Amino acid sequence: MAGLDATGTQSTPDIDRGGPDFSRMIEALRLVQDRTTGAAPPHEVVTEATRALEAIAASMEPFTVPEREQITGRRLDLPGRGQALVPAFHVDEWDDEHATGRFTLSRYYLGGNGAAHGGVIPLLFDEVLGRLANTGRPTARTAYLNVNFRRITRLGVELRLHAKLEREEGRKRYLTAAIHDGDQVTADAEGLFVALLPGQP
Template sequence: MSDRSWDDPVLPTRDARDEYAALVEALRAVQESVTRSAPTPAAAAASARRLREIATALDVFEVDEDNQPAGKRWELAGRGHASAPPLHLDEVTATTARGRVTVHRFHSGRYAMNGGVTPLIFDEILARLANRDRPWARTAYLRVDYRAPAPLHCELTVSAELVRIDGRKRTMRGRLHHGELLLAEAEGLWVELRAEQTGNLSRETEGVPS
């Protein structure tokens, strides 16, 4: 298991067979199955009851964000999160990263990858590269240009590049391909946080009107 730290080593991902990794894979399977199915009312109600039972069983193990493994299983594709397609990192250097991802119907936008999923993939790889062996920075902006529909059920390749560092600013660039076909390009800016900005934002804003 991860040490549950937010310090990302940004290494190539690997397969894991532990129980928590299996739990996340099962959750992804449920998401995909719900998307693909048209259950009868009785089957939908029965499945909903079983899922609520699982949620209740896990509620007793709730921890705060600093201690959760979700999002911190850095060695896993997807980091132990099930919201975005699991991104496999294959090669990482100080200024570049390359990975692959396969998208199924849970992330579909009518026979192709939903356009909102593309920024999730880019933000994952670009942010991790932007923060590799550097003080923590957050996304300031991310622009995505779409060149072609991204197919489902196919392995797509994604690349990232650190273009330049200017003080606290880190300019990043990414590309998503299916074979030789360019599907999307991204450009983003990550800004290094000041010392007073690196704490728990939810605690810092308690009681502050939204």
């Protein structure tokens, strides 16, 4: 799926960037986040894991690049654009006016008592609505995002998200979205995205 990158330039997914194992690496990172969140390891395991993570971080440091050259967040062919911050969103339909997809919230996103942390819901809405607001259009930034929490959003079940461009008024783009757990809406949102003026970062 083509789209606009962070600089406002039309981009096409480059599945070769990062090589064939880039997607595996991101999924491994997600798994580390989940397993760490749900674990209560003994001291010696914590020490061993810390050394391993520090070694991985050191191995990546020499390859640090400017934002426009990084791979993470730009692989539009991968769930979550190839980054581990936002839950992996699997696109079913996407055009310049609507988007639908599926996601499952893992242990990493736990708030308490089996419910998703309240902060991950706006994060996911902003990710999907922001991408939709910019699909086929010049870059816009989030002006506001209003989220209604209708009921608990559960972990470990497949959820669906539907997003829609409602209208455009000059530089303003109004979008809505909802998260569905079966036939129930767990949260919905309305966002305003404003197109950048020439020269705005």
